Amino acid sequence: xxxxxxxxxxxxxxxxxxxxxxxxxxxxxxxxxxxxxxxxxxxxxxxxxxxxxxxxxxxxxxxxxxxxxxxxxxxxxxxxxxxxxxxxxxxxxxxxxxxxxxxxxxxxxxxxxxxxxxxxxxxxxxxxxxxxxxxxxxxxxxxxxxxxxxxxxxxxxxxxxxxxxxxxxxxxxxxxxxxxxxxxxxxxxxxxxxxxxxxxxxxxxxxxxxxxxxxxxxxxxxxxxxxxxxxxxxxxxxxxxxxxxxxxxxxxxxxxxxxxxxxxxxxxxxxxxxxxxxxxxxxxxxxxxxxxxxxxxxxxxxxxxxxxxxxxxxxxxxxxxxxxxxxxx
Ligand SMILES: [Zn+2]
Numbered sequence: 001x002x003x004x005x006x007x008x009x010x011x012x013x014x015x016x017x018x019x020x021x022x023x024x025x026x027x028x029x030x031x032x033x034x035x036x037x038x039x040x041x042x043x044x045x046x047x048x049x050x051x052x053x054x055x056x057x058x059x060x061x062x063x064x065x066x067x068x069x070x071x072x073x074x075x076x077x078x079x080x081x082x083x084x085x086x087x088x089x090x091x092x093x094x095x096x097x098x099x100x101x102x103x104x105x106x107x108x109x110x111x112x113x114x115x116x117x118x119x120x121x122x123x124x125x126x127x128x129x130x131x132x133x134x135x136x137x138x139x140x141x142x143x144x145x146x147x148x149x150x151x152x153x154x155x156x157x158x159x160x161x162x163x164x165x166x167x168x169x170x171x172x173x174x175x176x177x178x179x180x181x182x183x184x185x186x187x188x189x190x191x192x193x194x195x196x197x198x199x200x201x202x203x204x205x206x207x208x209x210x211x212x213x214x215x216x217x218x219x220x221x222x223x224x225x226x227x228x229x230x231x232x233x234x235x236x237x238x239x240x241x242x243x244x245x246x247x248x249x250x251x252x253x254x255x256x257x258x259x260x261x262x263x264x265x266x267x268x269x270x271x272x273x274x275x276x277x278x279x280x281x282x283x284x285x286x287x288x289x290x291x292x293x294x295x296x297x298x299x300x301x302x303x304x305x306x307x308x309x310x311x312x313x314x315x316x317x318x319x320x321x322x323x324x325x326x327x328x329x
Contacts, residue, residue, distance in 0.1 A: 003054045003065045007193055011072050012048050015041060040073045056080050066151040093152065097125040100155050103162050105133040108294055112140040113205045113326040117293040119301050119319045121264075127316040128154025129262050130161050130198060136169050138205050144260040144320050145198025145216060145237075153194075160189065161196060161237075175202060175212040179237065179245040183214070186238040195238035199260055207252040207324050212245050217266065220282060221250060222257040222289050227282040252324040257296065259285050259322075264315035265300075271309040280307065285321075293321040 003011075019041045026034045047053040054063050058080035067074050081089070100122075109116045116133050130145035143165055147157040164182050173181065179200055186196070197216040203209050211219060215236035218229035232248040252258070261281065268276045281300065288299035297319055304317075 003062070003068055007065065007069070008048060008053065010193065011068065012045065015045060015048075015072050019045070037073075044073050064151075066149060066153050069149075069153050093125045096152055096155055097122075100126050100159065103159060104131065109133050109135075109140070110325075111135040112138055112203055113207070113324060114140045114203045114322050115293050115325045116140065116142065116320065116322045117297050118321070119297050119317070121313075121317045123264065123313055123316050124151060126152055126155035127318075128158055129264070129316040129318040130158045130196065131318050131320055132162055132165065134166065134169055137172070140203045140322070141165075141169055141200070142203065142260070142320065142322060143198060143200045144262070144318060145196050145214075146262045146264075146316070146318075147196045148194050148236075150316070157190060157194060157196065160186070161198070165200065174247065175200060175210050176245045176247045179212045179214060180243070183237045183243060183245070184241055187241045190238055195236040197236045201258075203252075203258070203322055203324070205326065207254070207256075207326065209250050209252055209258060211248045211250065213248070214245060215239075217261060217263060217278070220259040220285060221252070222259060222285050223253065224255065224289070225286075227286045229278075254324055254326055255289075257285070257289060257293065257321055257323045259296075259300075260320045262316060262318045264313075264317035265304060265319055267315060268304060268308050268313065268317065269311045270307045271311050273311075276304055276307050293323045296321045296323075 022034060022038050022041060026038060044053065054068055056063050056077040057075050059077060061077055063074050063077045104120055107117065118131055120131050128147040128150055130143060130147065132143040134141045145161060147154045164185055168178050168182055197214060199211060199213045199216045199219055201209055201211040211230060213233040215233055218231050221228045221230055230248060230250060234245050235243050266276055266278050266281055284300045284303040285296065288296040291299065300319055
């Protein structure tokens with residue numbers, strides 16, 4: 001996708017700031033690399049002013065906007081990069097992929113009378129989806145989100161969210177305050193066009209679940225025979241510095257499940273071009289409810305894959321299921 005005008009203004013401001021720093025550094029101690037970078041920055045600024053920015057110098061197609069955010073000095077599209085540069089980029093991506101997969105929680109986790117399992121599948125090498133599980137005190141915390149944008153930029157924001165919540169949860173703050181604090185940090189540390197939808201929740205040994213939803217798709221409460229969307233949602237995280245969040249409490253009976261997912265699941269296209277949809281996901285979840293969370297997640301993924309058939313996958317897909325399985329005395 002070509003770069004948006006608002007994004008272009010943002011990038012220009014950022015680049016002008018970086019140019020000032022570069023110029024100051026050149027005055028202190030000049031290196032050949034600095035001089036070369038300064039030239040490249042000036043050329044990029046000139047392209048921004050004359051309309052040539054973001055246009056591949058070789059094929060004249062648009063340079064990928066995600067890459068321009070990561071590297072505003074990029075002058076050719078991915079297809080037109082020299083093989084050596086392409087290899088270097090692939091190596092960087094591979095490293096980013098292994099860093100990201102190390103951030104994921106264990107595939108299955110039992111804590112606080114709950115059993116959790118998930119499926120995490122990036123569209124490319126890295127994902128902008130966020131998924132984490134963490135025990136603190138007697139509770140099991142779960143997080144699932146979707147960062148704006150795709151690729152490396154989005155995966156960096158995902159890592160940012162991961163670190164932030166891991167640092168904040170041990171503070172024991174109420175959920176809504178936890179998210180409000182994370183929101184302020186996130187809003188301060190990202191570009192104005194970047195935000196994340198996310199659900200953070202706390203599952204307790206008594207079966208009560210607290211949920212705080214920042215603009216994300218409604219989680220599903222699956223009981224024997226019914227699937228109900230937990231319809232409570234505020235603004236995405238990182239949009240405004242001082243936004244507030246609300247907490248919802250739901251009681252789960254033994255055997256009930258909670259299912260969270262990203263839009264890569266429900267907006268996946270079938271061979272006929274139609275979307276998989278929340279309704280079909282609900283049906284898949286319902287028919288697998290007597291299974292373990294692992295089996296439930298796997299059944300949903302199989303159903304989705306059968307629906308998608310040979311259709312191209314264009315978004316990151318994440319599905320998380322938690323089941324209340326208290327130890328019976
Ligand atoms: Zn090109």
